[in-house]
Amino acid sequence: MSTPVLTAKRGALDRLPEATWRAGLAAQVPALMTDRLAFMSPEHHRVRRNAVREIIRTGEPVPPEALSERSGLDQESTLEILDDLERRLLFLVRNSEGKVSSAFPVSADATPHRLTFSTGERLYGA
Numbered sequence: 756m757s758t759p760v761l762t763a764k765r766g767a768l769d770r771l772p773e774a775t776w777r778a779g780l781a782a783q784v785p786a787l788m789t790d791r792l793a794f795m796s797p798e799h800h801r802v803r804r805n806a807v808r809e810i811i812r813t814g815e816p817v818p819p820e821a822l823s824e825r826s827g828l829d830q831e832s833t834l835e836i837l838d839d840l841e842r843r844l845l846f847l848v849r850n851s852e853g854k855v856s857s858a859f860p861v862s863a864d865a866t867p868h869r870l871t872f873s874t875g876e877r878l879y880g881a
Contacts, residue, residue, distance in 0.1 A: 758773055759771060759772060759773065760772075760773055760776040762776065794839070794843070798826070798828060798832065798836060799836050799839065799840060801826045801827075801828075802822055802826050802828070802833060802836045802837065802840070803840060803846050803847065803858055803859075805817075805822050805825040805826050806822055806847055806855045806858035807858045807859075807860070807861055808825075809821060809822070809825070809855075810855070810856075810857075810858055810861045810862070810863050810878070811861055811872070811876055811878060813863075814863060814878060815863050816849075816850050816852070816854035816855060816856040816863045816864075817854055817855045817858075817863075818852075818853070818854050819833055819834055819837060819853060819854070819855070822837070822855065837849065837855065846858060846859045847859065848862075848881075850864075857881045858881065859881045860880055860881050861878050861879065861880065861881055862878070862879040862880060862881045863878075863879070864879065865879055866879040866880060866881065868880030868881070
């Protein structure tokens, strides 16, 4: 028997069978994400992916200069992309030093969420 999933709708909690919840996600998420990601250029994706990789690799916030180098972009373009991603509250957060401290789904900052990757890395989740 699967564990029920609690959902909230109009202030009321509802229990759904896990299979029903997953089916609903499968039907709705692709369209929602397509719309939500429409603004992202290939360069946006490259910067975000590199931020995720570096946080996983080092466990530390990533300086924009490192992302610029790894993404093959000039620093001005990288900073514009970081501004865009952060402004849209979508994929990343920078700390007071301007380093990327969180890039979905990982965070160099302590959070209540812990991730363990199949390769053994352990990190905080965004």
